[in-house]
Amino acid sequence: MPVVVQKxxxxxxxxxDRIRAVADHISRTCRRGTQVVAVVSAMGHETDDLLHLxxxxxxxxxxxxxxxxxxxxxxxxxxxxxxxxxxxxVEADSLTGSQAGFFTDATHTNAKIxxxxxxxxxxxxxxxxxxxxxxxxxxxxxxxxxFLGRGGSDTTAVALAAALQVDACELYTDVSGVFTADxxxxxxxxxxxxxxxxxxxxxxxxxxPKPAMRSVEFARRQRVPLHVRSSFTWEPGTWVQEEDPSMxxxxxxxxxxxxxxxxxxxxxxxxxxGIAAALFRALSDHDVMVDMIVQNTSDDGRTDISFxxxxxxxxxxxxxxxxxxxxxxxxxxxxxxxxxxxxxVGAGMKSHxxxxxxxxxxxxxxxxxxxxxxxxxxxxxxxxRSDRMEEAVQAxxxxxxxxRPLV
Amino acid sequence: MPVVVQKxxxxxxxxxDRIRAVADHISRTCRRGTQVVAVVSAMGHETDDLLHLxxxxxxxxxxxxxxxxxxxxxxxxxxxxxxxxxxxxVEADSLTGSQAGFFTDATHTNAKIxxxxxxxxxxxxxxxxxxxxxxxxxxxxxxxxxFLGRGGSDTTAVALAAALQVDACELYTDVSGVFTADxxxxxxxxxxxxxxxxxxxxxxxxxxPKPAMRSVEFARRQRVPLHVRSSFTWEPGTWVQEEDPSMxxxxxxxxxxxxxxxxxxxxxxxxxxGIAAALFRALSDHDVMVDMIVQNTSDDGRTDISFxxxxxxxxxxxxxxxxxxxxxxxxxxxxxxxxxxxxxVGAGMKSHxxxxxxxxxxxxxxxxxxxxxxxxxxxxxxxxRSDRMEEAVQAxxxxxxxxRPLV
Numbered sequence: 001m002p003v004v005v006q007k008x009x010x011x012x013x014x015x016x017d018r019i020r021a022v023a024d025h026i027s028r029t030c031r032r033g034t035q036v037v038a039v040v041s042a043m044g045h046e047t048d049d050l051l052h053l054x055x056x057x058x059x060x061x062x063x064x065x066x067x068x069x070x071x072x073x074x075x076x077x078x079x080x081x082x083x084x085x086x087x088x089x090v091e092a093d094s095l096t097g098s099q100a101g102f103f104t105d106a107t108h109t110n111a112k113i114x115x116x117x118x119x120x121x122x123x124x125x126x127x128x129x130x131x132x133x134x135x136x137x138x139x140x141x142x143x144x145x146x147f148l149g150r151g152g153s154d155t156t157a158v159a160l161a162a163a164l165q166v167d168a169c170e171l172y173t174d175v176s177g178v179f180t181a182d183x184x185x186x187x188x189x190x191x192x193x194x195x196x197x198x199x200x201x202x203x204x205x206x207x208x209p210k211p212a213m214r215s216v217e218f219a220r221r222q223r224v225p226l227h228v229r230s231s232f233t234w235e236p237g238t239w240v241q242e243e244d245p246s247m248x249x250x251x252x253x254x255x256x257x258x259x260x261x262x263x264x265x266x267x268x269x270x271x272x273x274g275i276a277a278a279l280f281r282a283l284s285d286h287d288v289m290v291d292m293i294v295q296n297t298s299d300d301g302r303t304d305i306s307f308x309x310x311x312x313x314x315x316x317x318x319x320x321x322x323x324x325x326x327x328x329x330x331x332x333x334x335x336x337x338x339x340x341x342x343x344x345v346g347a348g349m350k351s352h353x354x355x356x357x358x359x360x361x362x363x364x365x366x367x368x369x370x371x372x373x374x375x376x377x378x379x380x381x382x383x384x385r386s387d388r389m390e391e392a393v394q395a396x397x398x399x400x401x402x403x404r405p406l407v
Numbered sequence: 408m409p410v411v412v413q414k415x416x417x418x419x420x421x422x423x424d425r426i427r428a429v430a431d432h433i434s435r436t437c438r439r440g441t442q443v444v445a446v447v448s449a450m451g452h453e454t455d456d457l458l459h460l461x462x463x464x465x466x467x468x469x470x471x472x473x474x475x476x477x478x479x480x481x482x483x484x485x486x487x488x489x490x491x492x493x494x495x496x497v498e499a500d501s502l503t504g505s506q507a508g509f510f511t512d513a514t515h516t517n518a519k520i521x522x523x524x525x526x527x528x529x530x531x532x533x534x535x536x537x538x539x540x541x542x543x544x545x546x547x548x549x550x551x552x553x554f555l556g557r558g559g560s561d562t563t564a565v566a567l568a569a570a571l572q573v574d575a576c577e578l579y580t581d582v583s584g585v586f587t588a589d590x591x592x593x594x595x596x597x598x599x600x601x602x603x604x605x606x607x608x609x610x611x612x613x614x615x616p617k618p619a620m621r622s623v624e625f626a627r628r629q630r631v632p633l634h635v636r637s638s639f640t641w642e643p644g645t646w647v648q649e650e651d652p653s654m655x656x657x658x659x660x661x662x663x664x665x666x667x668x669x670x671x672x673x674x675x676x677x678x679x680x681g682i683a684a685a686l687f688r689a690l691s692d693h694d695v696m697v698d699m700i701v702q703n704t705s706d707d708g709r710t711d712i713s714f715x716x717x718x719x720x721x722x723x724x725x726x727x728x729x730x731x732x733x734x735x736x737x738x739x740x741x742x743x744x745x746x747x748x749x750x751x752v753g754a755g756m757k758s759h760x761x762x763x764x765x766x767x768x769x770x771x772x773x774x775x776x777x778x779x780x781x782x783x784x785x786x787x788x789x790x791x792r793s794d795r796m797e798e799a800v801q802a803x804x805x806x807x808x809x810x811r812p813l814v
Contacts, residue, residue: 016463050483056423058490065493068501069486072479076457079476083465086472094475099550120550143506143527 003125003166004029007039007135007157011174012231013077014044022172023084025234026130030090035125037160038092038132040081041153042073063108067137067147070109071097074134074153082132092130095120097137097146101163102156104138104146111138111146113155116163133160151212158215162222169224171211176230177237178208180402181255185390188403192253193236196243199253199347202379206343207258216240243347251348251355252400255393258341259386261291262314263372265306266321268331275328276305282324283309288317292341292374292381302331306372308383311337339371340389343381344396350377362399368392410532410573411436414446414542414564418581419638420484421451429579430491432641433537437497442532444567445499445539447488448560449480470515474544474554477516478504481541481560489539499537502527504544504553508570509563511545511553518545518553520562523570540567558619565622569629576631578618583637584644585615587809588662592797595810599660600643603650606660606754609786613750614665623647650754658755658762659807662800665748666793668698669721670778671714673728675738678710682735686712689731695724699748699781699788709738713779715790718744746778747796750788751803757784769806775799 006026013019026036041047050069054061078094085092097104101117124131135153138146148155154171161169178200181189195203197220204213211228219226219240229237269275276295283290293307309317314335321333349355359380363370368391372383384392397403413433420426433443448454457476461468485501492499504511508524531538542560545553555562561578568576585607588596602610604627611620618635626633626647636644676682683702690697700714716724721742728740756762766787770777775798779790791799804810 016460019464053423053483053487054490057426057487058494060493061490062493065486065489065501068489068503069483072482072486075479075482076460076476079472079479080460080464082472082475083461083468086467086469087465094472096475096552145503 001033001035003035003037003164005037005039005157005161005164005166005169007153007169007171008041008231009153009171009173010041010044010047012172013040013081016080018231019077019080020084022231023081023088023090025231026085027088027090030130036130037121037125037164037166038081038130039135039153039157039160040074040077040132041135043077046073046076047150064144067108067111067145070147071134071137071145074137078132078134085130085132090130091128092132093124095124095131095133097134097156098139100131100133100160102138102159104140104148106140106142106144106146108144109147110149111140113138113148113159116159118160118163121160121164151214154212154215155218158219158222158224158226161224162218168227169219170227170229171215172229172231173210174230174232175210176233176235177228178203178240178254180253181393181397182257185257185393186255186397189397190403190405192238194239194241195253196347197240198243198378199345200240202343202345202376203254203256206341206345206379206381207256208254250346251352252344252346252402254345254402255396256343256345257389257393258343259389260311261308261339261341262311262335262337263306263308263339263383264314264317264321265304265334265336266325266328266330266332267304267334268302268329269305270329271301271303278328279305279321279324282320283317286316286320288313288320292372292383294372294374308339308341308372338386339383340386341381341383342389342392342396343379344400345379347378349379356380358399359396362395363392366391366395368395408440408442410442410444410571412444412446412564412568412571412573412576414560414576414578415448415638416560416578416580417448417451417454419579420447420488423487425638426484426487427491429638430488430495430497432638433492434495434497437537443537444528444532444571444573445488445537446542446560446564446567447481447484447539448542449477450484453480453483454557471551474515474518474552477554478541478544478552481544485539485541492537492539497537498535499539500531501539501541502531503541504563505546507538507540507567509545509566511547511555513547513549513551513553515551516554517556518547520545520555520566523566525567525570528567528571558621561619561622562625565626565629565631565633568631569625575634576626577634577636578622579636579638580617581637581639582617583640583642584635585610585647585661587660588800588804589664592664592800593662593804596804597810597812599645601646601648602660603754604647605650605785606752607647609750609752609783610661610663613748613752613786613788614663615661657753658759659751659753659809661752661809662803663750663752664796664800665750666796667718668715668746668748669718669742669744670746670790671716671721671724671728672741672743673712673732673735673737673739674741675709675736676712677736678708683712685735686728686731689727690724693723693727695720695727699779699790701779701781715746715748715779745793746790747793748788748790749796749799749803750786751807752786754785756787763787765806766803769802770799773798773802775802
């Protein structure tokens with residue numbers, strides 16, 4: 001009998017009605033002759049509510065205790081979903097991360113899976129019952145409860161699908177699949193029926209919020225086909241799988257954006273070896289996460305170095321650069337959080353020249369200034385003013401005709 | 408170093424402020440040189456909220472899933488209390504029932520403790536840290552999460568105190584101790600500084616709501632001294648311990664009441680052997696819980712049998728009696744849920760005659776009719792009309808001068 005992992009995110013189980021709707025979907029899948037392993041997140045905004053409670057109680061919030069707290073949310077959801085399934089005549093057993101065999105390291109609040117030994121999941125399946133596993137949780141070698149971090153339920157689902165070697169892993173969410181652009185910005189954005197792992201990874205790395213990047217990486221490594229779909233419409237969504245080289249492919253897959261970063265520019269740096277190294281070593285020592293880095297060529301022996309960081313790291317990054325400005329010989333450090341990254345992603349880019357040129361022409365034609373550029377073999381990213389971001393996304397989507405279905 | 412178990416009920420940890428107050432109390436106890444093992448219930452009305460959620464999701468509510476759901480409440484509370492302790496510089500580790508070594512049977516929603524192996528609790532103590540244990544929970548032989556039932560946190564605390572052989576078990580609650588009567592009914596009711604296990608058991612069996620009867624039974628069996636006290640005033644409360652025969656004791660300890668029962672009367676039953684047996688066998692087959700039973704002597708070969716049952720069992724009890732009325736030769740079955748039980752409890756009663764007579768005189772003097780009477784060696788219970796209950800409690804409290812401190 002085929003087996004499928006179905007993962008339901010927080011919005012899919014936000015209230016009793018939605019939990020019953022999910023139970024109904026699982027029972028229909030079972031009736032069609034497919035065994036289901038369910039993975040659930042905490043209900044709606046429960047994780048945020050628990051975090052808020054912790055903030056009210058404590059300034060220090062030890063990771064071990066945060067994990068004990070947060071994982072209570074998924075436990076509730078698993079038990080409630082099992083009850084709803086029993087009501088529909090489907091026997092089901094809730095399993096915590098520990099019961100489902102998720103062994104992790106002890107990095108609390110952001111634990112990594114070391115091994116999945118899903119004996120108990122297999123046993124429940126063998127009894128013809130539905131295992132309902134709490135997402136994003138596991139147990140450490142010291143038998144402490146661990147949490148895999150936000151978005152960790154996707155990782156749980158993929159890891160379980162890999163360990164059980166099931167046919168597919170369905171990620172049910174509040175969007176109906178993966179789109180060529182954010183439909184809130186580009187109304188004619190098209191839902192793709194399939195997308196390759198590499199492309200989706202570039203998309204999630206450049207702002208596409210779902211599915212969680214970590215789970216896509218995991219799925220690619222474990223070769224688990226993903227199906228990203230909606231628990232509100234139950235329509236088929238987007239398949240994520242390895243690219244098939246024989247397939248005719250689009251040159252460009254999607255346009256993404258990210259407004260969560262800020263830019264730092266260190267001006268007047270002497271253009272000689274070792275300067276950039278000193279700068280970024282200092283940033284790294286302060287745990288600042290640096291994303292794009294651009295260094296201009298210089299005429300006069302001095303250059304500007306620009307880089308982007310998460311907005312919440314901006315103050316720290318500026319302070320770190322200021323502290324080293326004299327020592328580096330820099331003249332000025334500027335911070336700017338009114339930027340947006342706009343990215344064009346497509347595996348077909350590799351074999352088609354001229355894509356970059358088109359991007360620059362399209363933006364120039366709209367009078368949108370490009371402040372930084374970075375590229376990979378299947379992506380072009382431009383930093384623009386944040387108030388021009390939506391226009392840039394729409395213009396690129398139009399220019400590459402991403403709304404047209406593939407033939 | 409002395410060790411004490413401190414148990415905090417739902418009202419004691421109802422919100423972030425209260426959780427911080429509890430942490431402050433634990434930290435003061437530690438600073439005074441006593442090691443603390445904390446046991447906590449779910450916050451405020453959380454258990455009720457979870458039950459309500461389950462009702463909204465499902466008609467069938469399998470016990471295994473209910474236990475997974477309900478125990479999430481205590482997990483949250485343990486983690487939050489640990490965080491608040493860390494903020495005060497007190498290192499603490501939350502432990503689930505399973506981690507704390509509570510092995511139970513598999514009677515979900517009302518599991519019984521089979522064994523407590525608190526290795527991990529001991530280990531945390533040995534490291535100079537505070538173990539914070541989730542109340543009312545354990546793990547079954549099949550490694551499923553189990554719940555000990557409402558009031559089960561008291562049982563957890565007592566069982567842990569017994570297993571660790573600690574010096575005392577403090578039960579913090581929203582009342583400041585055990586009183587000679589409910590202070591809402593008798594304003595001059597006195598908080599006792601100590602009470603014997605036997606007396607407190609009779610009191611809880613006849614309506615005194617706290618502490619939970621099961622935990623008192625457990626404490627008596629394991630000889631664990633209890634200290635019932637308030638987490639709102641932090642004042643010393645009532646010690647519960649074995650009676651010391653050398654001590655001067657009050658004749659009467661307290662007046663209790665219970666309005667949760669109803670009365671069934673089966674009239675005109677032939678007064679011959681086997682009739683009562685047949686009647687109560689039938690009730691037992693229907694799982695009706697029968698409390699007091701009174702059979703009048705008869706003049707004419709026929710008698711009336713009256714008994715009390717929990718009000719929610721009244722309809723079922725009446726139906727069961729009706730069904731057997733013809734067969735038993737009974738003439739009529741009456742149900743009455745406007746009754747109250749008023750009880751006088753005191754270990755000194757054994758050695759002082761005349762207590763019953765005084766009770767009957769006091770009630771007669773007020774024109775309060777006694778409908779049923781039952782006694783044990785340290786208790787007299789009278790059934791009266793429910794609208795006379797408060798007056799009866801007050802009158803008995805006055806008559807036996809229970810407001811007077813012991814000399």
